[in-house]
Amino acid sequence: MITRSRFPRRAIIVVSALLAAVTGSVTTHAQVPQADGPRPEVCDDPTNSLSLFAENMGGGRIGYGRVPGKASVPGPTLTMNEGECLQVTLVNDSDKRLSMHAHGVAYTPSSDGTPTNAGCVAPGRAKTYVFEAPAPSTRPDGTVDPGSAGYWHYHDHCMGTTHGTGGIRKGLYGALIVRRAGDPLPDRKPIVLVMNNISFNNKTAPHTPLPQVNQGERIEFVVIGHGELMHTFHLHAHRWVDNRTGLAATVRDTDRIIDNRTVGPADSFGFQIIAGEHVGPGAWMYHCHVQGHSDLGMEGLFIVRTPGGELTRETKAAIRRYKNQHEGGHP
Numbered sequence: 001m002i003t004r005s006r007f008p009r010r011a012i013i014v015v016s017a018l019l020a021a022v023t024g025s026v027t028t029h030a031q032v033p034q035a036d037g038p039r040p041e042v043c044d045d046p047t048n049s050l051s052l053f054a055e056n057m058g059g060g061r062i063g064y065g066r067v068p069g070k071a072s073v074p075g076p077t078l079t080m081n082e083g084e085c086l087q088v089t090l091v092n093d094s095d096k097r098l099s100m101h102a103h104g105v106a107y108t109p110s111s112d113g114t115p116t117n118a119g120c121v122a123p124g125r126a127k128t129y130v131f132e133a134p135a136p137s138t139r140p141d142g143t144v145d146p147g148s149a150g151y152w153h154y155h156d157h158c159m160g161t162t163h164g165t166g167g168i169r170k171g172l173y174g175a176l177i178v179r180r181a182g183d184p185l186p187d188r189k190p191i192v193l194v195m196n197n198i199s200f201n202n203k204t205a206p207h208t209p210l211p212q213v214n215q216g217e218r219i220e221f222v223v224i225g226h227g228e229l230m231h232t233f234h235l236h237a238h239r240w241v242d243n244r245t246g247l248a249a250t251v252r253d254t255d256r257i258i259d260n261r262t263v264g265p266a267d268s269f270g271f272q273i274i275a276g277e278h279v280g281p282g283a284w285m286y287h288c289h290v291q292g293h294s295d296l297g298m299e300g301l302f303i304v305r306t307p308g309g310e311l312t313r314e315t316k317a318a319i320r321r322y323k324n325q326h327e328g329g330h331p
């Protein structure tokens with residue numbers, strides 16, 4: 001529920017605090033009149049808050065992490081539900097200016113994460129960003145506000161250039177999932193694959209992710225593009241629907257069913273599959289289908305174990321062959 005705030009934020013905090021003192025609870029979204037013109041309809045009180053720590057990693061990489069010393073590429077997957085508001089405090093433990101810029105959600109200029117809107121964080125400093133995931137609704141004119149549910153992402157927008165080109169190149173990116181009420185939840189943490197120049201997650205085979213899951217589990221993939229190149233993402237032996245969730249609404253659904261999708265810079269999509277459905281356990285390749293890119297190492301394995309969690313002999317042999325094919329690959 002969003003409001004047009006008509007008082008400065010400081011006043012809203014005071015009002016909220018007073019209400020909390022009186023009623024023992026905090027209002028989620030203050031409703032106050034407007035004095036100084038319209039301002040963006042972004043929440044004032046977060047539903048959830050968390051910290052991200054950006055820091056230098058090995059191999060010239062820089063990543064985001066949930067706790068100091070645990071940065072990763074990609075950074076932590078952030079998840080919101082439509083209607084929620086997320087506050088993220090970014091702590092810059094690296095030696096370069098950086099930020100966090102989110103796709104798909106709503107924010108005021110101060111949470112834009114760009115140099116233009118003074119959203120960068122100097123080394124040793126911290127900054128708090130606030131993001132809202134609007135829910136769909138009907139506007140007064142009868143048209144539809146589509147909401148914000150989707151497979152989105154966040155990334156640096158300050159390092160190297162005003163577009164964060166240097167930060168993205170070094171690994172400052174991650175997935176942001178906004179769910180709609182009723183969306184099915186996966187059985188495991190989402191598998192996030194970022195096609196960043198000639199790499200998945202800044203790695204080439206055989207160092208790309210090799211996620212292992214059990215046959216029959218509901219598995220969620222999030223695929224994101226970054227860098228300078230156009231890619232195509234292909235997953236072997238599985239298929240999904242080319243829509244918001246990757247899921248068919250009914251058995252008569254007419255949306256296109258695909259197993260390969262174009263991914264340009266900052267494109268993102270996701271889907272859920274049942275691991276090994278119709279095909280069983282195996283080492284199932286995922287790769288960029290631009291042939292020259294896959295030949296340069298843009299590939300990995302989606303490893304489906306038996307329902308009981310065992311690797312079959314055939315799967316083990318395939319993993320060995322895959323590793324042998326890529327001996328000497330770049331870490």
Ligand SMILES: [Cu+2]
Nearest residue numbers: 231288290293
């Ligand atoms: Cu490619």
